[in-house]
Each structure stands twice: as structure tokens, then as C-alpha cells.
Amino acid sequence: MASTDKKAFGRSKVGVKGLADAGIEELPPMFHAPPHLLSGRPVAPADDPDFAPPVIDLKGARIVEKMRDAAEKWGFFQIVNHGIPASTLEEMKAGVHRFSNLQEAAAAADQLKRKKDSFDYSNWDTSISPTVNWTDFFLFEMAPNPPEPERVPGCIRAILAEYCGEMFKLGDLLLALLSEALGLPPNHLKDEEHCAEVLGIGGHYYPPCPQPELTLGITQHSDVGFITILLQDHVGGLQVAHRGHWVDVPPKPDALVINVGDMLQLISNDKFKSAEHRVVLKKNGGPRVSIGAFFGYGPPSVTRIYAPIKKLLSKDNPPKYRETTIQDFFTGSYNKGFDGTSYLPKLKL
Numbered sequence: 001m002a003s004t005d006k007k008a009f010g011r012s013k014v015g016v017k018g019l020a021d022a023g024i025e026e027l028p029p030m031f032h033a034p035p036h037l038l039s040g041r042p043v044a045p046a047d048d049p050d051f052a053p054p055v056i057d058l059k060g061a062r063i064v065e066k067m068r069d070a071a072e073k074w075g076f077f078q079i080v081n082h083g084i085p086a087s088t089l090e091e092m093k094a095g096v097h098r099f100s101n102l103q104e105a106a107a108a109a110d111q112l113k114r115k116k117d118s119f120d121y122s123n124w125d126t127s128i129s130p131t132v133n134w135t136d137f138f139l140f141e142m143a144p145n146p147p148e149p150e151r152v153p154g155c156i157r158a159i160l161a162e163y164c165g166e167m168f169k170l171g172d173l174l175l176a177l178l179s180e181a182l183g184l185p186p187n188h189l190k191d192e193e194h195c196a197e198v199l200g201i202g203g204h205y206y207p208p209c210p211q212p213e214l215t216l217g218i219t220q221h222s223d224v225g226f227i228t229i230l231l232q233d234h235v236g237g238l239q240v241a242h243r244g245h246w247v248d249v250p251p252k253p254d255a256l257v258i259n260v261g262d263m264l265q266l267i268s269n270d271k272f273k274s275a276e277h278r279v280v281l282k283k284n285g286g287p288r289v290s291i292g293a294f295f296g297y298g299p300p301s302v303t304r305i306y307a308p309i310k311k312l313l314s315k316d317n318p319p320k321y322r323e324t325t326i327q328d329f330f331t332g333s334y335n336k337g338f339d340g341t342s343y344l345p346k347l348k349l
Contacts, residue, residue, distance in 0.1 A: 015136040017100060017287075020207035027211040030132045037219055037340055044245035051247045053240060055255070057081050058173075068181035075260040075275030076240040078252055079174075084166045086254045092163045093233050096289040098155040100136060100205035134215045134281060139202040143168075164201055167229060167293040171196050174227060174258060175295075182268060184311060193267055194304065195226040196295055206237070206288040209281045217279030217288070220340040223261040224333055225296015225326075230257040235288035241276040249277075261296055262344050263329065266321045269308035274342065296326065303327065321347045 009030065019028075044051035054070040054077040056063060070077035140147060142164045149157060175195055176186035189195045206217045217237055232238055232251050239246040240259075249257060265274040279290075307323035324347055333343040 009132065016134050016209075017136055017205060017207045020209070025210050027209070027214050031134060031215040033131050033214065033216050033219065037216065038213075040220075041241060041244055041246045043239070044242070044247045046248055046250075051242060051245060053077060053242075053247060053249050055080060055252065058083070064177055064180045067177050071178065071181060071260055071272040073273070074240065074242060075265075075273035076242075076249070076257070076277065078249070078255045078257050080252065080255050082170055082256055084170065084256075088159070088162060088166060089231055089254060091159045092231060092291055093289050095156040095159040096203040096205060096291060097287070099138065099153060099203065100287075100289070102153060102155060131215070131219075133218050134206060134209050134212075135217050135279070136205045136207075137202060139200050141198070141200050143199040144197060160201060163291070164199065164293075167199060167201070168196070170229060170256075171199070171227070171293065171295055174229070178227070178264075178272070182271060182309070182312060184309070188309075188311075189226070189264075193226075193306075193309070195264070198225075198296060200292075200294040200296075202292045202294060204279075204288075204290045204292070206235075206279070206281065206286050208284060208286045212281035212283055212285070215281065217281050218277075219338055220276050220278040221338060222274040222276050222342045222344075223259060223294065223296070224263065224330055224343075225261040225294050226264045227261055227295050228259045229293040229295075230259065230290055231292075232257060232290040233288060235282070235285055237279045237281060237285065237288060238290070239278050239280060246278070262333075262342060263296060263306060263326060265344060266324070266329075266347065267306055267309050269312050269317065269320050271312065274344065276340075276342070320349060322349055 054066065054074060056066050056070065056077055056079050058079055059081040067077070140152070140160065146164075149161070152160060172190060175189040179186050179188040179190075182188070204218070209215065220241065230238075234251050236248070236251055238249040238257070240249055241247075259277065260272045260274050262274045264272055303325055305323050305325060308319040308321055313319055321344075329343060329347075332346060336343055
């Protein structure tokens with residue numbers, strides 16, 4: 001594609017896959033990431049045990065204690081023995097590959113939007129990022145108002161519904177464990193803070209990149225909502241910020257990555273940490289896919305007021321944030337731009 005205008009690129013729905021399929025050998029300037037985002041923190045040694053992201057066995061001992069430690073120190077951890085069949089995980093990854101290879105993907109997106117279903121398909125940051133990331137992205141809002149089944153492309157319809165059901169069950173379990181980790185009743189985050197009422201399922205597709213050293217799969221950021229459950233394939237590239245370094249989050253067979261979002265950091269009054277993370281690309285690496293289940297922003301929550309949970313506050317632990325709605329938080333984050341920083345400091349008291 002001749003034009004390097006990122007807004008035109010976003011509207012075109014060609015996607016980075018279209019560029020990769022066209023055989024480009026040089027990365028268009030709109031993909032060139034600023035030097036401070038490419039370098040910044042050093043990458044931690046892969047063999048340093050102090051920089052090993054936590055892995056929690058959900059059938060093991062002291063789960064709440066381990067989850068508390070991981071959420072406080074990392075904001076990022078992997079879980080195993082979560083109960084979701086390996087076949088379901090593999091089929092979900094395959095579904096993203098099938099959807100991303102659909103020649104009709106953009107047409108499907110337009111059809112869904114005309115029917116007012118909650119769906120987006122794009123290079124997701126063309127309007128808010130200083131540069132364009134090397135990824136294509138789709139997002140289905142699965143709760144509270146899922147798209148009509150017949151509007152979902154057949155190549156992903158069945159597995160999307162199955163995977164969504166698994167995410168609801170796992171999300172409930174994780175929120176119960178995190179509630180206990182905060183010293184609250186198991187149902188608090190789900191029933192009192194309504195952390196599970198909105199669920200979006202998003203798929204990222206990263207084609208092979210001709211010059212991966214010049215760009216990023218995803219710029220460093222923290223997630224806006226409460227928690228994210230991420231399924232990644234075997235390719236790798238996910239990194240989390242920890243103690244001044246970028247730390248690789250190596251793919252583990254059948255594992256899922258959990259990260260704390262900004263809103264959970266806010267309502268926990270900084271007890272839990274919303275971790276910055278990014279995706280780096282490899283020479284001749286990919287295509288890579290990942291699937292995120294995002295519990296957070298959505299219509300029922302836009303007017304609800306959120307603030308640090310009162311049961312966690314005391315004279316020695318006063319509120320650190322002013323109250324907000326998710327809509328205001330999301331809008332503030334969007335207006336700030338996808339620049340590698342969090343909107344949370346704007347709400348500090």
C-alpha cells in the first residue's frame with residue numbers, strides 16, 4: 001500500500017496481514033516506534049530466577065497467598081490446571097488464524113457494525129497511537145449484549161461461544177480468589193464491584209514483520225479494566241515490566257496469563273498492581289496469535305462510580321484515588337493517547 005497515512009490505513013481494513021501478504025521488505029514509516037519505546041528498560045536475563053514471572057497451580061496449595069503475592073509484586077502471572085480443556089484452547093487459537101485469513105474479514109466487520117452488534121476489526125491503535133503497531137485486532141463484546149450468533153463469521157462462531165463460557169467460569173473463580181487475597185468475602189469483586197458484568201473477547205494477529213527491530217507488536221501499556229485473561233501461542237514476544245526491566249513471559253503449554261488492570265489497582269487502593277506490558281517481534285517470527293478476555297469497560301458500567309473499596313481503607317490507609325466512572329477513565333485514557341503511559345496518575349489524590 002503506497003499511503004503511509006495511519007488514519008487512511010485504519011479505514012482501509014487492509015491490516016498488517018495485507019502488507020505482509022504483499023511482500024513488503026521495508027517497514028512503512030508509520031510503523032516506526034519512537035526510540036524511547038524501543039529501548040527504555042533493559043531486558044532481564046532469561047535465566048535469572050529473580051525475574052521469573054509467577055506460575056500458580058490452581059490445584060495446588062496456598063493459592064490465595066500466591067495470588068496475593070503475584071498481584072501485589074507483579075500484577076502479572078500465569079495459571080495452570082485451570083480446568084479448561086487443551087482442545088478448547090487450541091481450537092480458539094486456530095479460530096483466530098482462520099478469521100484473520102478470511103478475505104471477507106473486513107466485510108464481516110462492516111456487516112456486524114451495520115447490525116449494531118458489538119464488534120470491531122482493525123489495527124486497533126491507528127487513531128490514538130503516535131505510531132502504528134504491527135498487529136491486527138478484532139474484539140467481540142460478549143456480555144452483557146453479545147452479537148447475534150448468525151452475525152459471527154462461521155469460522156469462529158462455535159469456538160467463540162464455547163471459549164466465552166469458559167472465560168465466565170474462570171473469571172468468577174479468579175475474582176473470588178482475588179477478593180480473598182484482599183481480605184474480602186469471595187463474592188465481593190463480582191457482586192459488590194461488578195467486575196465481571198462486561199466481557200470482551202479480543203484476538204490479536206501478528207504476521208511476520210520485515211523489520212521487527214523498528215516496531216512493536218503492541219506498545220507498552222496497562223489494561224484499563226479489572227482483569228485480563230490472555231491465551232498466547234508458542235511464538236512468544238510478550239514482556240512485562242518488573243523492577244526496572246522488561247521480563248519475557250515465556251509461553252507454557254495450556255497455561256493462561258492473568259494481569260491486573262488499572263481499575264482493579266484503583267479499587268484496591270494500590271494493593272494490587274496494574275502491570276505495564278508489551279509485545280516485541282522476532283525476525284522471521286510468526287504469525288503469532290493471542291486472545292484476551294477483558295473484564296471491564298462496557299455499557300452497564302459507564303455511569304457507576306468507582307473508588308477505592310471502603311472496607312480496605314483506614315486512618316493509616318486513606319484513599320489514594322478520586323472516584324471515577326469506567327467511561328470517564330476510558331475516555332481519559334483514549335484522549336491521552338496510546339503513548340506507553342497509564343491514566344491512573346491523573347486520578348491520584
